[in-house]
Amino acid sequence: MRDIRIVFMGTPDFAVTILQHLVENKYNVVGVITAVDKPAGRGRKLNESAVKKYARSQNLPILQPKNLKNEEFQKELKALNANLQIVVAFRMLPKTVWNMPAYGTFNLHASLLPDYRGAAPIHWAIINGETKTGVTTFFIDDKIDTGEIILQSGIDIKNNETVGELHDKLMHLGAGLVSETVDLIANEEVKTTKQPELEEKSAPKLYPHNCRIDWSLPLDVIYNKIRGLNPFPAAWTLIHTNNEEISAKIYAVSKEEETHSLEVGTLITTKKELKVAVNNGYLIIDEIKLSGKKKMDSRSLLNGFHFSENSKML
Secondary structure: OOOOOEEEEEOOHHHHHHHHHHHHOOOOEEEEEOOOOEEEOOOOEEEOOHHHHHHHHOOOOEEOOOOOOOHHHHHHHHHOOOOEEEEEOOOOOOHHHHOOOOOOEEEEEOOOOOOOEEOOHHHHHHHOOOOEEEEEEEEOOOOOOOOOEEEEEEEEOOOOOOHHHHHHHHHHHHHHHHHHHHHHHHOOOOOOEOOOOOOOOEEOOOOHHHHEOOOOOEHHHHHHHHHOOOOOOOEEEEEEEOOEEEEEEEOOEEEEEOOOOOOOOEEEEOOOOEEEEEEOEEEEEOEEEEOOOOOEEHHHHHHHOOOOOOOEEO
């Protein structure tokens, strides 16, 4: 069996769970690469990445390069003497970095590749109404998420599941898949599968423009988009009420299929309920955040905020 020395690369909470699994199961992690500290909050204090905080708690060597092509960084990386690199929710690596270790560099991606290559695979699987997704490990090459597949593990998506819930399931599923992959490499038992060139379903980065709700779409499409963005970054809309336009983020929703003659986007309010007329039914808003206010359940909002007659989602 090969003696494996791992450098782990990652930044957010998703990556922490994978790193923690490796550490707790006694894999030899000799270094961690993560994002540089960034100013955050009103005080603009430097904020450490989730991975850095965990790595520090375990006294692991940490590198935080601004530029992965920097010669000094690459010299420090080489000095860690790793023979395997694992990448989880990090950034694109230059060839000089991913080609460095003797046993290669593999990535964990939160989809069943080749579907949903890109930055937001968990979100887009739900937004597009998929009923199954999973995690994939693959050896990195010079393109994004195109390398040869090592292992995959699938999971069902429930029809009311949010991206937050699915994110956590895939995180734990991925932790097991990463350790299985390391074991295959250690035992020289890896057999890879080449990915097809074609990409039918992509997972582009999320921006405000592709998180806005289009109320003219069918009920199921709107419902899937909102749960696919709940709780982060959240679907948003403009509400015309009280002679002004208010920006709002919409979180928990349910749906009601029903034929009606109301104009799409019409907002219907009672003391207890907030719902929107859409094609082939109503979208019931259970949790919402109006601009300048806290996120709250609709009933609490309706206790203190009055929507005018003829209020409308834009």
